[in-house]
Amino acid sequence: MVTNPLDYVEPLGKAGASGFTFHVEASRDNWQELVQKIKSKGMKPGVSLKPGTPIEEVYPLLDGENSVELVLVMTVEPGFGGQKFMPEMMDKVRTLRKKYPSLDIEVDGGLGPSTIEAATSAGANCIVAGSSVFGAPDPAQVITLLRGSVEEAQKRS
Numbered sequence: 001m002v003t004n005p006l007d008y009v010e011p012l013g014k015a016g017a018s019g020f021t022f023h024v025e026a027s028r029d030n031w032q033e034l035v036q037k038i039k040s041k042g043m044k045p046g047v048s049l050k051p052g053t054p055i056e057e058v059y060p061l062l063d064g065e066n067s068v069e070l071v072l073v074m075t076v077e078p079g080f081g082g083q084k085f086m087p088e089m090m091d092k093v094r095t096l097r098k099k100y101p102s103l104d105i106e107v108d109g110g111l112g113p114s115t116i117e118a119a120t121s122a123g124a125n126c127i128v129a130g131s132s133v134f135g136a137p138d139p140a141q142v143i144t145l146l147r148g149s150v151e152e153a154q155k156r157s
């Protein structure tokens with residue numbers, strides 16, 4: 001998480017990023033300008049929210065003009081890898097999935113073989129995973145498992 005996301009749009013665009021996700025908590029006053037700038041640099045805009053932030057805070061960014069195309073529901077407090085997945089965040093994912101059936105919904109924090117099912121069955125289709133992949137004896141196998149869980153959940157929906 002950065003506190004001044006606007007400052008990073010230009011450099012990340014230049015570096016070739018395809019997407020740019022900012023925290024709603026850091027952009028309450030300027031998210032419209034931010035989304036416009038992200039799109040003007042050819043990147044896909046996304047918004048993220050911390051565990052303590054209610055899901056309703058992102059609705060204006062999805063419903064109006066200059067809408068974001070992805071919501072990242074943090075399943076740990078932002079800061080560092082290796083933290084414990086917060087299953088109670090799945091209520092946010094379920095609520096979002098019900099309201100926005102084709103939205104990209106990402107989850108980040110504590111995702112791995114033991115938590116992926118909770119996330120994908122709630123409606124998450126983009127997974128951020130650090131420790132469970134990089135700490136595994138066979139990282140490719142974990143990635144295949146995570147991807148398979150997303151695909152299975154999508155077939156069921």
Ligand SMILES: O=C(CO)[C@H](O)[C@H](O)COP(=O)(O)O
Nearest residue numbers: 078079081082109110130131
């Ligand atoms: O940066 C993070 C939090 O700010 C992420 O949660 C992290 O990169 C993912 O790591 P892990 O899969 O180990 O939870």
